[in-house]
Amino acid sequence: MASSITSKPFLGATTLNSSVSSDVRRLSFSSLPISVKPKTNTKVCCIIEIQAAGSTFGNYFRVTTFGESHGGGVGCIVDGCPPRIPLSEADLQVDLDRRRPGQSRITTPRKETDTCRIYSGVSEGVTTGTPIHVFVPNTDQRGHDYKEMSIAYRPSHADATYDMKYGVRVVQGGGRSSARETIGRVAPGAIAKKILKQFSGTEVLAYVSQVHEVVLPDGSVDHDTVTLDQIESNIVRCPNPEYAEKMIAAIDAVRTGGDSIGGVVTCIVRNAPRGLGSPVFDKLEAELAKAVMSLPATKGFEFGSGFAGTFLTGSQHNDEFFTDEHGRIRTRTNRSGGIQRKQHTVTREKKEIELIARGRHDPCVVPRAVPMVEAMVALVLVDQLLAQYAQCNLFPINPELQEPLSLNFPNFELANI
Numbered sequence: 001m002a003s004s005i006t007s008k009p010f011l012g013a014t015t016l017n018s019s020v021s022s023d024v025r026r027l028s029f030s031s032l033p034i035s036v037k038p039k040t041n042t043k044v045c046c047i048i049e050i051q052a053a054g055s056t057f058g059n060y061f062r063v064t065t066f067g068e069s070h071g072g073g074v075g076c077i078v079d080g081c082p083p084r085i086p087l088s089e090a091d092l093q094v095d096l097d098r099r100r101p102g103q104s105r106i107t108t109p110r111k112e113t114d115t116c117r118i119y120s121g122v123s124e125g126v127t128t129g130t131p132i133h134v135f136v137p138n139t140d141q142r143g144h145d146y147k148e149m150s151i152a153y154r155p156s157h158a159d160a161t162y163d164m165k166y167g168v169r170v171v172q173g174g175g176r177s178s179a180r181e182t183i184g185r186v187a188p189g190a191i192a193k194k195i196l197k198q199f200s201g202t203e204v205l206a207y208v209s210q211v212h213e214v215v216l217p218d219g220s221v222d223h224d225t226v227t228l229d230q231i232e233s234n235i236v237r238c239p240n241p242e243y244a245e246k247m248i249a250a251i252d253a254v255r256t257g258g259d260s261i262g263g264v265v266t267c268i269v270r271n272a273p274r275g276l277g278s279p280v281f282d283k284l285e286a287e288l289a290k291a292v293m294s295l296p297a298t299k300g301f302e303f304g305s306g307f308a309g310t311f312l313t314g315s316q317h318n319d320e321f322f323t324d325e326h327g328r329i330r331t332r333t334n335r336s337g338g339i340q341r342k343q344h345t346v347t348r349e350k351k352e353i354e355l356i357a358r359g360r361h362d363p364c365v366v367p368r369a370v371p372m373v374e375a376m377v378a379l380v381l382v383d384q385l386l387a388q389y390a391q392c393n394l395f396p397i398n399p400e401l402q403e404p405l406s407l408n409f410p411n412f413e414l415a416n417i
Helices: 022-026 089-099 159-166 172-177 179-200 241-255 284-293 306-311 366-392
Strands: 003-009 031-036 044-052 062-067 073-079 117-120 132-137 203-211 263-270 321-323 329-331 343-346 352-355
Touching: 062 179, 073 179, 089 117, 089 179, 089 366, 132 179, 159 172, 179 203, 179 366, 203 241, 203 366, 263 366, 284 366
Parallel strands: none
Antiparallel strands: 003 044, 031 044, 062 073, 073 132, 117 132, 203 263, 321 329, 343 352
16 A cells, blocks of 8 residues: 655654664554664654555545445545534535435436435534544445456456555445545535635536537536526536537437446636635645546546637737726636446456446436535635635735635624534
């Protein structure tokens, strides 16, 4: 397992003797005090910190997801959530229902209610500032559907990848590589969206803008006025009714033939707090790219005009500044896998075979990806908001150049305790 290890001696302690076994440095604990007795009989103490990669996202608003597709359930631990935020299971259930399988004919037929339970971090309807534990049980597992995959690898899936990395894998449903893991993202994403909305009036909305060859024309959705109700008005989550029908027809056409297609999800953020992100390696665009690219089946990410900007000159592509009616400086523009049919593959024993992958899958994952994209964007924004507040709002801001982070909702109030 890829991990980074640093050794920090306690104050006044001597350096670890070179005779100490290297196995000590490979212990899998997040922070472990170790007392070692070298040959010189001098007691030496140190702390070995191991940062394991993979299942934790964020620095200040930290989310750790757990669980597997066909295990007992899936969920998350949310650490760093501000206290006294009104929160209930119903707040999370709205987005979990948008993500759940079996919600329409164009999604996987797996039937799950995805009913969540909050087991810690919330008391008497408000967050306590301690870790929030959210759990969703699995109720419709069919492990026998994956018998063939126990000996062979599904092309374009993570079967071979997990075997090559860990030397073992969960066959049923793909284990951690299943999109069911995203429950642990959508639930904390709902918390993040609530914090952003209440604190700074920030809205995060996503919609489907392309399914296979059906592309929503530029300008057909007004990003300043589009609403969640318009997006949720049809099963493909496209706010344009005419193109929504075309997208649904495209999915139906491949679904009946046992194939699948992809598409594009467009996400917009309104009233984003200014100053989020950090220079060089931690730019907000870079953080968003990592977050969205970590979603299952994601193969590309564009910000603003994306790759289309390469067809423009610099004078055409730049975003002009102007002062709006409220005296604020703004810009006029913002340019800045699937179902497997019968295929050739190899077994774990390196024998070439033909595999018909079974199980229940989405003919097009794009509609269910909408709340997932919203969640990851919201998680980035709330994490960066906490970082900005901690670093740059400790002392009074410069009112000539900076704005309060809670500009849009100055009367935001926490729950009374």
